[in-house]
Amino acid sequence: MSIVILASLLGIGLILLLAEVLFIPGTTVVGILGLVISLAGVIYAFSIYSAETAWWITGIAAILNLAAVIYGFRSGVWDKFSLKSAIKGGTFDGRTLGLEAGMKGKAISDIKPIGKASFEDSIYEVKSESGFIPVESEITIIKVENNKIIVK
Known part of the structure; x- marks a missing residue:
């Protein structure tokens, strides 16, 4: 036993x-x-x-x-528990290439203070410097920094 x-x-x-x-x-x-x-x-x-x-x-x-x-x-x-892939992106991934201060565009959604805008037939997420901008308004890029597009 x-x-x-x-x-x-x-x-x-x-x-x-x-x-x-x-x-x-x-x-x-x-x-x-x-x-x-x-x-x-x-x-x-x-x-x-x-x-x-x-x-x-x-x-x-x-x-x-x-x-x-x-x-x-x-x-x-x-x-099985270890990560095999790596994040390849960074703070600047090139999605705002071709945009520069002074470009004109159109708000395709209300920008309060963040919304969507169209520049040269491409849609971007933008941030308003001055607060609310209604849809269909003409907007201008003030500056582009670190993938952020600031408009007025």
Whole structure:
């Protein structure tokens, strides 16, 4: 009966440690619980077996737990959780190229203080310097900075 209890404690501890490394990384609760249960199995081994046998059981349990952690890190599970792409945009991505101060356009929505305007058959988001500008009004670009188009 004691061998069943010992095997159960060590087995459950190993399974929980593997679950932590392979299936639910980052929580650490399951991993710590697995280590505690494995440690309880080792303590149980020292209480019922001779010291030499208990040290053998401790060594085997430590090797299995370490092998489980190493396998978890080398199995590629972490690749599923890592970001593979990168953001390529920046503060200036060229969408306002060709626009310059003094260009005339037309408000295609109410600009209060942000709205849509058309310049040379292209639609842009603009910001009003002077507050509300009604739809269909003629507008003029005052300045273009960091993808922001300021109009009046």
